[in-house]
Amino acid sequence: MPERKEKFYLTTPIYYTNGLPHLGHTYTTVVCDTVRRYKRMRGYDVVMTTGTDEHGVNVERAAKKAGIPEREFVANMAEAWRALWDELGITADEFVRTTDLEHVRTVQWLFKRCRENGYVYKGHYTGQYCIYDNAFVNDAKPGENCPDCGRPLETLTEENYFFKLSAFQKPLLDFYRKNPDFIQPESRRNEIVTFVQGGLKDLSITRTTIRWGIPVPGEEPHVFYVWFDALTAYLSAVGGPDYEKRGMWPADVHFVGKDIIRFHTVYWPAFLMAAMLPLPKQVWAHGWFLMDAAKMSKSKGNVVLPRPIANMLGMDALRYFMLREVVFGQDGNFSYDSLVTRYNSDLANGLGNLASRTAALIEKNFAGKVPKPAQRQPQDDALAKEAQSAIGEVLERYDKMEFARALEAIWAVIAAADKYLTTEQPWALGTSEEGQARKATILWTTAELLRIVAALAHPVLPDSTAKVWALLGQTTSLDSLELDGLRWGQLVPGTALGKSQTLFPRVEKTEAIERIESMANEELNSTSAAPKPASAPAAPATPAAAVGVPAVPDKIAIEDFAKVEMRVGQIKTAERIVGADKLLKLTVDIGTEIRQICAGIAQYYEPEALIGRKVAVVVNLAPRKLRGVESNGMIIAASVGPEGRPVLAGFLEDVEVGARLK
Ligand code: ME8
Numbered sequence: 126m127p128e129r130k131e132k133f134y135l136t137t138p139i140y141y142t143n144g145l146p147h148l149g150h151t152y153t154t155v156v157c158d159t160v161r162r163y164k165r166m167r168g169y170d171v172v173m174t175t176g177t178d179e180h181g182v183n184v185e186r187a188a189k190k191a192g193i194p195e196r197e198f199v200a201n202m203a204e205a206w207r208a209l210w211d212e213l214g215i216t217a218d219e220f221v222r223t224t225d226l227e228h229v230r231t232v233q234w235l236f237k238r239c240r241e242n243g244y245v246y247k248g249h250y251t252g253q254y255c256i257y258d259n260a261f262v263n264d265a266k267p268g269e270n271c272p273d274c275g276r277p278l279e280t281l282t283e284e285n286y287f288f289k290l291s292a293f294q295k296p297l298l299d300f301y302r303k304n305p306d307f308i309q310p311e312s313r314r315n316e317i318v319t320f321v322q323g324g325l326k327d328l329s330i331t332r333t334t335i336r337w338g339i340p341v342p343g344e345e346p347h348v349f350y351v352w353f354d355a356l357t358a359y360l361s362a363v364g365g366p367d368y369e370k371r372g373m374w375p376a377d378v379h380f381v382g383k384d385i386i387r388f389h390t391v392y393w394p395a396f397l398m399a400a401m402l403p404l405p406k407q408v409w410a411h412g413w414f415l416m417d418a419a420k421m422s423k424s425k426g427n428v429v430l431p432r433p434i435a436n437m438l439g440m441d442a443l444r445y446f447m448l449r450e451v452v453f454g455q456d457g458n459f460s461y462d463s464l465v466t467r468y469n470s471d472l473a474n475g476l477g478n479l480a481s482r483t484a485a486l487i488e489k490n491f492a493g494k495v496p497k498p499a500q501r502q503p504q505d506d507a508l509a510k511e512a513q514s515a516i517g518e519v520l521e522r523y524d525k526m527e528f529a530r531a532l533e534a535i536w537a538v539i540a541a542a543d544k545y546l547t548t549e550q551p552w553a554l555g556t557s558e559e560g561q562a563r564k565a566t567i568l569w570t571t572a573e574l575l576r577i578v579a580a581l582a583h584p585v586l587p588d589s590t591a592k593v594w595a596l597l598g599q600t601t602s603l604d605s606l607e608l609d610g611l612r613w614g615q616l617v618p619g620t621a622l623g624k625s626q627t628l629f630p631r632v633e634k635t636e637a638i639e640r641i642e643s644m645a646n647e648e649l650n651s652t653s654a655a656p657k658p659a660s661a662p663a664a665p666a667t668p669a670a671a672v673g674v675p676a677v678p679d680k681i682a683i684e685d686f687a688k689v690e691m692r693v694g695q696i697k698t699a700e701r702i703v704g705a706d707k708l709l710k711l712t713v714d715i716g717t718e719i720r721q722i723c724a725g726i727a728q729y730y731e732p733e734a735l736i737g738r739k740v741a742v743v744v745n746l747a748p749r750k751l752r753g754v755e756s757n758g759m760i761i762a763a764s765v766g767p768e769g770r771p772v773l774a775g776f777l778e779d780v781e782v783g784a785r786l787k
Pocket residue numbers: 137138139140141142148149150152153178355356357358380381382383384385412413414415420421
């Protein structure tokens with residue numbers, strides 16, 4: 126353990142504000158949060174930064190589309206990101222926004238230093254530019270599509286400031302050689318070394334075609350190009366030009382996805398070298414979370430949202446799954462099926478069951494107080510030895526960012542304890558003095574093992590391990606426990622157990638998946654990536670609501686309205702949906718076909734009373750699932766009163782089924 130509190134500074138990427146977080150962003154952020162918690166438990170003074178990357182063409186466009194000023198657009202988005210992390214229990218110390226004044230000041234300062242040192246010059250650049258990725262695509266020809274996102278490239282010529290990246294080939298290669306751990310994992314390191322060996326072109330770092338960016342002082346209309354701006358956020362979060370005062374820079378580790386490794390391991394150290402500033406110690410690039418073997422992205426429509434999973438199974442379950450299922454650094458597949466399987470087997474039947482069994486036995490046999498162990502037998506010692514040696518192994522695994530291995534080691538101990546209880550059968554021992562003594566030893570041993578498990582798993586499962594900790598009657602905060610002092614044998618006999626509670630209630634797989642999916646559908650349908658417009662009333666204070674206020678500009682053109690196809694429909698059947706008290710499942714004749722549509726009117730309309738009724742139907746909505754039931758359209762209703770009572774829109778004259786509403 127460090128003698129004086131040593132600092133540890135770690136970061137997630139600064140995420141773009143043209144969308145909201147999905148499982149991929151959650152993964153990097155959870156990893157970072159886990160390491161933050163772990164390092165704290167190792168006695169470090171830790172700072173974790175996350176934040177939002179708010180400049181550039183995409184934001185300019187998205188704000189325009191939403192009909193609100195950029196500044197307001199990004200403020201709402203940043204708030205939505207921050208609120209979601211809070212809701213998910215992510216404990217970042219700094220949330221940096223690239224529109225923060227402190228950040229603006231830092232970018233301008235960094236530029237000045239690079240320029241004063243002779244690494245910046247003015248020139249012209251023509252290239253093929255992907256406005257979605259905010260990057261020129263080297264060697265691309267006009268008319269080609271972006272190799273990353275497949276969108277058409279645009280030819281761009283403009284006066285730019287250039288950064289002399291070419292001057293850093295040798296310094297960078299020297300740096301990689303002297304700091305073999307700088308790029309992780311190893312395979313990525315080789316990739317970058319080869320790339321740099323191939324030669325580096327100077328880099329354009331300003332734009333004149335973009336308005337929404339940090340101005341280059343005295344050089345308007347130049348604004349900084351996204352990477353010079355974004356990467357600097359890591360420095361501005363911990364003091365910017367005054368970084369020495371805060372004492373956190375350089376970063377100990379930047380966690381990133383493999384998509385942005387080059388920016389972090391080539392550009393960023395080169396900018397810092399040019400400015401004569403200390404370089405980060407490590408960049409850790411992890412792989413992709415894939416959904417059905419494809420990278421998750423909103424444009425592919427295969428995004429997984431964290432909130433519905435956290436609501437259904439708890440955030441700890443998601444954290445556990447992400448860190449256990451995937452070897453850190455490699456790609457991994459996500460499926461709801463394996464998530465729920467792991468939840469039931471490792472959490473409900475594994476940790477949860479061991480904790481509740483142990484507590485119940487202590488409750489029953491020792492009036493809820495940790496018993497004093499008596500004479501030990503070899504099998505008790507064997508288990509103790511296994512738990513004690515797991516401590517060393519788990520810490521080593523965490524140190525190497527081998528999260529899956531760390532969890533495997535912890536769960537091996539849980540499995541050993543299960544086996545031990547099954548073999549020793551404390552419940553079958555009588556109440557004789559001898560029986561009680563043996564029971565005391567067995568239950569103290571299991572409880573002590575649980576205490577160690579809770580401490581070791583805490584960085585990954587902060588909530589549930591804190592519950593185990595409290596269950597074991599521990600009154601100190603688990604967050605501040607020093608892992609270096611953790612030893613077998615510290616559980617004090619006589620400690621009164623805390624209140625017993627179910628940590629991970631078992632779930633039925635199909636039902637759980639359906640519920641997660643329907644919550645995800647609801648979230649995706651009710652929220653838009655764009656935040657609320659200027660004219661809308663303030664969003665309610667709940668984070669969920671703050672995230673999802675659809676953008677409604679003041680006025681829309683007639684072409685926008687024409688996109689919505691509404692027709693007169695006639696309800697043929699109506700029934701309630703089991704487990705969804707607000708929804709009715711309807712079949713509706715829309716003239717050309719019979720559609721199944723779910724409507725949130727069950728609390729106000731009896732199904733039977735709806736048969737034959739003519740209603741206004743939006744017929745060209747993309748199908749979606751609500752509570753696992755497919756819905757193919759939307760019935761129009763007024764929303765009345767503060768509780769939003771639905772009142773179906775209807776017609777005073779008889780109208781033909783299928784007639785279009787205009
Ligand atoms: O690139 N699997 O922001 P971004 C795993 N603003 N991780 C994923 C993922 C997936 N399917 N999808 C996204 C940017 N990520 C820039 C960064 S930093 C100075 C500027 C994670 O919003 C992963 O960490 O596109 C990836 O690097 C990051 O989100 C990209 O986030």
